[in-house]
Amino acid sequence: MFDLASLIRPNVRAMKPYSSARDEFQGEARVMLDANENSLGSAGPAEYNRYPDPHQRAVKAALAPLKGVAPAQIFLSNGSDEVIDLLVRLVARPGQDRILSTPPTFGMYEVAAALNDVELERVPLDADYQLSAEAVRQIVASDAKIAFLCSPNNPTGNALRPADVEAVLRGFRGLVVVDEAYGDFAEQPSWLTRLGEFENLVVLQTFSKAWGLAGIRLGMAFASAELIAYLSRIKMPYNVSENTQRLALGALADTSRFEALRQELLQGRTWLRQTLGELPIVDHIFPSDANFLLTRFQPDAGAVYQHLLGQGIVVRRPSQAACAGTLRLTVGTPAENEALVAALRTFTK
Secondary structure (H helix, E strand, O other), X not given: OOOHHHHOOHHHHHOOOOOOHHHHOOOOOOOOOOOOOOOXXXXXXXXXXXXXXXXXXXXXXXXXXXXXXXXXXXXXXXXXXXXXXXXXXXXXXXXXXXXXXXXXXXXXXXXXXXXXXXXXXXXXXXXXXXXXXXXXXXHHHOOOOEEEEEOOOOOOOOOXXXXXXXXXXXXXXXXXXXXXXXXXXXXXXXXXXXXXXXXXXXXXXXXXXXXXXXXXXXXXXXXXXXXXXXXXXXXXXXXXXXXXXXXXXXXXXXXXXXXXXXXXXXXXXXXXXXHHOOOOOEEEEOOOOOOEEEEEEOOOHHHHHHHHHHOOOOOEOOOOHHHOOEEEEEXXXXXXXXXXXXXXXXXXX
């Protein structure tokens, strides 16, 4: 049986959260003299002299029906990096506990472990970048407090098989965090659709990818209301700025623009895959459920990387050994995609 309270660090269960001035008042006020703000205005736009809503109520109210969850099941953060760090702090005791990841995968899980003095258990993906039956057994048997499963995975691009993720959710005794930063580009349904089935499930999403709002730094976590309440207890009081909240509301009011961007990127991914496949230096293009293509080059991906840099084109060279010989190519605008392919055509071995 999953017992969230027993998983939470004892000091967090006992702590009294910081109460900001805005936490102590609800509704509309005629005169606001509680938070030591500059009541005269601000050096920049006048409307930013007040602290933002510490609970982002308007954004959550707009987001909840879109995601099919209750506002109480939503946590908003300063990018997904913040909530990854908070989840580790919430359950893993420094110098005692451990968390788990499945390399090759997103590097911030390892950073969060190191920062919090928590051991990282690595259960590698197989040659197809999937969870093998043995990997699933190893995760279920682990006493780690969190299992991070990135799906679609970064840097490989593929979604994990649903049956394998479900087996982990049913057997693992800690939190299972499914990181869906690239989920909007996948055909697979989001694990949000099954949030009610699994008390230990946390789903991460972001405004940085399909929404095209990387610059505002807004991440999303979805989980049980009980777990979200614990995250809200340990976050910084005003972790999401007023400007970020306003920009997010503007985006949520224009979902047609989001869908148009998403479809254009999917079309670009198809074009890029087909065109790259015609190049003799391309050895293999891995399946992708994301907005990038992990591509193996021959004979030397490092030389290809330097060649592209020389032409002013920046791509990502994965550092994990399991991705040796590959480059991660983000789907750009049509003109950027064409420039990338043109530069690759001029590469000489």
